[in-house]
Amino acid sequence: NAGVTQTPKFRILKIGQSMTLQCTQDMNHNYMYWYRQDPGMGLKLIYYSVGAGITDKGEVPNGYNVSRSTTEDFPLRLELAAPSQTSVYFCASRDRGDNEKLFFGSGTQLSVL
Amino acid sequence: GDSVTQMEGPVTLSEEAFLTINCTYTATGYPSLFWYVQYPGEGLQLLLKATKADDKGSNKGFEATYRKETTSFHLEKGSVQVSDSAVYFCALSGDNDMRFGAGTRLTVKP
Numbered sequence: 001n002a003g004v005t006q007t008p009k010f011r012i013l014k015i016g017q018s019m020t021l022q023c024t025q026d027m028n029h030n031y032m033y034w035y036r037q038d039p040g041m042g043l044k045l046i047y048y049s050v051g052a053g054i055t056d057k058g059e060v061p062n063g064y065n066v067s068r069s070t071t072e073d074f075p076l077r078l079e080l081a082a083p084s085q086t087s088v089y090f091c092a093s094r095d096r097g098d099n100e101k102l103f104f105g106s107g108t109q110l111s112v113l
Numbered sequence: 114g115d116s117v118t119q120m121e122g123p124v125t126l127s128e129e130a131f132l133t134i135n136c137t138y139t140a141t142g143y144p145s146l147f148w149y150v151q152y153p154g155e156g157l158q159l160l161l162k163a164t165k166a167d168d169k170g171s172n173k174g175f176e177a178t179y180r181k182e183t184t185s186f187h188l189e190k191g192s193v194q195v196s197d198s199a200v201y202f203c204a205l206s207g208d209n210d211m212r213f214g215a216g217t218r219l220t221v222k223p
Contacts, residue, residue, distance in 0.1 A: 004156075033210065042119075042202065042215035043157075050209055058210060090156055092211075100145050100164075100206045104156030 006105035023091030032074040119214035136203035144205040
């Protein structure tokens with residue numbers, strides 16, 4: 001059972017480059033999330049989705065885009081990478097209902113130089 | 114909006130010491146409350162949760178009680194081990210999202 005899978009694990013970008021962080025889950029979860037984790041700052045919500053075709057902004061959406069064409073996949077797009085986007089990115093998912101447990105991927109460490 | 118505030122870290126303890134990590138929350142409704150743990154190089158894992166006032170969540174010797182009157186959900190463990198060294202996050206669930214505190218790094222020395 002794979003759970004939540006994120007790729008790549010590490011990436012170095014130059015300023016202005018673009019990339020997509022991939023996230024897929026095999027638990028048929030409706031809810032999916034993207035967080036960024038900065039040192040000493042905890043997790044900040046970038047975008048989330050409550051189901052295929054539905055996305056919404058979190059606390060820090062600027063500079064990012066998402067799409068949710070299927071239940072399984074929730075890619076995060078950086079169009080013009082900036083040094084401020086250097087961070088560790090986590091994708092997470094959960095089922096709808098009483099069980100609010102989040103399942104996290106292992107993270108993507110991104111450096112923008 | 115809804116938010117969570119955790120005590121500043123890092124926290125360094127000797128093995129078998131008592132642990133408390135403070136967490137308070139601000140919310141307009143009645144959210145569920147959570148503690149997540151992050152071991153080095155890994156994503157977060159759910160440690161325990163409580164869904165309503167006066168509920169006590171517990172797991173692996175850790176406990177936290179949902180206190181509505183003080184809007185708190187402090188994490189406690191009676192005797193910590195070296196293997197408990199990790200970063201601990203308090204969190205609350207909103208309507209559709211999950212809000213996290215800044216995290217508290219715990220180091221337990223033998």
